[in-house]
Amino acid sequence: MNSARRSIVPIITNQTAIAWIGLYCLAVAMGYGRFLFTATLPDIMTQLTLSTTIAGWLASVNYSGYFIGALISMFVPQRLTYRALMVGIILSIVTTIALVAPNMPLSLWYIIRLLAGIASGIGMILGSSFIIQHFSGAQRSLLSTVHYAGIGTGISASAILTWWLLTLGYHFEVIWLVAGISSLPLIVLLYAIRPIKSDATQSNSTVKYPSIKQTYINFKRSLFEAMIGHTRAIALLAVSYLLAGFGYITSATFLPVMATGQLTDQNYAGLLIWLIVGIFAMLSNPLWGALAKRIGEIKTLMGLTILQAIGMFAPWLFDSALGLYANAVILGLTFVGMVSMTLNLIKSINPAYSNLLMGLATLAYAVGQFIGPLITVALAGSNDNFNAGLIVAGIGLLISLVLLLLFRRQPQSAN
Template sequence: MLALASAMGIGRFAYTPILPAMIEALDLSKARAGLIASANFVGYLAGALAAAAPRLPGSRRAWFLGSLLLGAATTAGMGMAGSLPGFLLLRLIGGTASAFVLVLGSALVLDHLTAAGRGSLSALHFAGVGLGIAASAALVTALEKAGADWRMLWLVVGGTAAAVVPLVVWLVPGEATAPRPTSVAAPAARRPSGLGRLALCHGLFGFGYVVTATFLVAVVRASPEAQVLEPAVWLLVGLAALPSTAAWGWAGTRFGPRRAYAAACLLEALGVAAGGLWTTPAGALLAAALLGGTFMGITALGFAAARALAPDDQRRAFALTTAGFGVGQIAGPVMAGLLLDRTGGFAAPSLLAAGALLLAALLITRGCGTSVGGGPNEVG
């Protein structure tokens, strides 16, 4: 839980609440802001592909902990950079580190939980993202009220991300004490059927959610009506994300993973559209609640589906699914930033993102990842 709070909730998503201060201080265009966000996702994609390497040298735990430290360092480093190339490089490296933490950390944690007969606690692991988002939102709000500039915001949230690393070292034991299944390291003869289709659905999801996830706070600050809610919207995203993995895990168990995945995409599409078309306090709150309440649930359902498709090679399955997700994330902020600069409003990028989520919902119900099946016990 703490690992994802540090690497994902803070390292990856702190950019959203800090972005408005950066735009004002540095006179960043929306296109450049989107480019910086996409650099993180390019690194995320590269990290996911690297984590899938069948002969990754060293132990998974060493890569996991090293990536956790690197992610915290690059987050703090954003406060010391002063140029677009520096921002791009730091976000690129940070994105790579976050993918290693997600892929290798999730494989480690889920292996330990499975070995201990406590697989149902996997929802707590993914809830760390919501915890990190809520913590970074509260930190940024408090610091801005105290007069901190954008540089100090990055330094403090980066320091917070680093502070939890010793706890993670203590909580996640070495692999010798809880070895992964011997089949994990075995080379796969071929990619399990259905992983490519699942990656496509996850790519559409990545494109759809990331537009609002990148620009929500900036859009709220620019709205005279909703501006008063700026301190609350990103905190609400994090708080809604905390129980969402468990809730969507239950839905996957009760109704089948594909139906749950489709339902979550439909709800998220509603929230994304509301964020762009209904720029009022009610619209902002609805967008924040539906974004936070679905995006980690969809991520967890995708991981559960990948595990079911490739139970003997989870690391590779996680990495391929994450890679599809990463491709969608790369395109989303750049395209949204260009549309924001061109149209001056958030409606066009929001509708495009909502359309991608609707397509993901359609594909998942029409056979995307059909090898996963629809049985009630495949997500838990």
């Protein structure tokens, strides 16, 4: 009876297939849950007559949700990783479809974007943890690259979907609905790679799990053990990552808005420029992975940080389409590589606590992303000039580079 029920959705064990499911997972949780907002933001602002300040707050609320999602993920026991991931993905899809509702009050927009951010944080951390554990050592590097390409794939999909439906005369409500519907098969695919319990495990009803209080005590102990002897290295890398999150988010939030406002002679310039970000994000990760094998992850990360800083200054240095397109190309080339390099570096500081350290880094990144849009809209003023925000972002990335140089000198760092 049980085996017949399980056979309705066959278990998938092929590692390559699981990597592609992981790509789909990140495309939904990150590409739609976070970055579809960027693609549709010019249309949302027009249809709802939103100011740049309100748009910035909606972005920051989503990023604060990402912080909460990362925090939640740090407390999820290993045995509950899959269940928590499924809850996060379902929440991501529900909050995507929820934006279809007409005439929603602004307060509800804030709540939905907050929940979407929480779902993205869970999907990113627990999704990566759950997917990558299926890969053997020999294939882990290559298949992990496929998995992380989901972020760029999701960005590209958000741009193409928005472009297609806008040209057909639809607006953001229909775009979010189609995105939500196209995400539904992921639930079935994740169910197909669910962990299978042995009969002995299923029949063992005497296992006692720790209480919430004990879980918190265990977490504090693990945090202390993870940090001891590595505090300076972890702090340097975490603050550097916070500045990286602050650095890239101005472009990742407002680039289509900038392009739409400045390149008025180009139809759908904002979506074209966002598609460029997605395409280069998809293609770049294997490139940086190969480079890291040759020169090391820390040197690669430092190079990416310099390159991204140059990208932030480009629209200010070249006050034309060239500056915006250069920013888009460099943003796509760098940000996924910076994420994967930083997470690999921080987990290698103390591998016994890799999940905890990755969670701490993600929290720092989320703080930077929350602050970024608020500073950007404050500096933009009534003329919506984002160049000042981009300059501050570039300066933040240069400070991040200094911290990476200091991190490199630490004996704990993996060079």
